[in-house]
Amino acid sequence: MTSSSKRIVVAINPHASFGRGREVGPAVVTTLRALGHDVTSLIEPDFLQLLEAAREAVRTKPDALVVVGGDGMVNLGVLALEGSRVPLGLVPSGTGNDMARGLGIPVGDTEAAIAHLVAALDRPPRVIDAGSIGFDLLDVPADSVEVGRGGRGRSRFACILSAGFDALVNERANRMTRPRGRSRYTIALLIELATLRPIDYTLTLDGVVHHEKALLVAVANNLSFGGGMKVAPDAQLDDGLFDVVLVRPLGRLAFLRIYPRVFAGTHVTDPRVVVHRAAAVRVEADGVVAYADGERIAPLPVDISMDAGGLRVVA
Incomplete structure (x- = not known):
């Protein structure tokens, strides 16, 4: 790990096992690790088990929790981060992706979304409601x-x-x-x-x-x-x-x-x-x-x- 590396937890949509979305989670993990970040990848068979795993990971106070998926995965992140100051990252790969749109994160372009995430990791997090x-x-x-x-x-x-x-x-x-x-x-x-x-x-x-x-x-x-x-x-x-x-x-x-x-x-x-x-x-x-x-x-x-x-x- 370098001095600028971060400890990042990546939670991947458990239903992204088909279509274009199935490759996005592994791509996020691979890219972040290649940049020297310490990445924990969370993959569970269903939403509730993934939520519990994300909460456990958040208790260790990582530098970010990144969710890969659509607005349902954003919801998982919001639930997991309640009461925490850990920031939420997002790489959209779902159907709606409306939170990504609201935050100005590229939709429909995985490489651009990952690049956006990587650049934003070096800045102070944005505070929203x-x-x-x-x-x-x-x-x-x-x-x-x-x-x-x-x-x-x-x-x-x-x-x-x-x-x-x-x-x-x-x-x-x-x-x-x-x-x-x-x-x-x-x-x-x-x-x-x-x-x-x-x-x-x-x-x-x-x-x-x-x-x-x-x-x-x-x-x-x-x-x-x-x-x-x-x-x-x-x-x-x-x-x-x-x-x-x-x-x-x-x-x-x-x-x-x-x-x-x-x-x-x-x-x-x-x-x-x-x-x-x-x-x-x-x-x-x-x-x-x-x-x-x-x-x-x-x-x-x-x-x-x-x-x-x-x-x-x-x-």
Whole structure:
């Protein structure tokens, strides 16, 4: 090891055993070792075992935890690093890769992403926000969540928590194996569009209660989800506030007209799209499951709080 070498833990997506993504993890490990860094590679058969291994590794206080994969792996890193000052590095190789987009990390070019990581390792980490989630344990498998104070489930996220039509699309897209990439979300959206209906929500934003009928609710720390859909184009990763985006009831044709604008972020100029800003958010509705960073969290209600400056990133 040289004087500039670092001790780095690399956690590799356990499901990246096929397609282009399977070569990315080994390439990251090989490159970092060739540069003289002391690298520990974590490969486990499933998400929960990899999360526990990452937490154990973080307790040894490495110079960075690098995750290789998509936004689900970012979520693993955010969970593993709770309460730690160890920074999170990312080499995107997943389907959505929205956290990488928000951080300015190259997407779709493994060599460029690794070069970005290597260069950023020599700089002080960037400090950004994270979100904390509390929820009831009813209807949530006990072995898939952590239990916090008062016996409630708890989790964290870095990108966006979704609870509505967007979550239904996410749930369907995650069950699909083809096609790869952003088109999978588009197909899932079109399928769910056939049963489009508004949902009755109760939202509590920094203590103020709002009753809303809406198709979509997104609590955003990052600007995009679903592979580049800029649902919250003005969201900032380090401003201490969530952008809470609501899409009020629309017919199917109107929804189809506004949908393409999400990729440019121009949908927010439509009067039926409402954006609030808050640091504490409670979302309540019947029959809706919340997703965060593309991972299934729990049925509503959920309580979301801002952990300002709660995450350091290598970017």
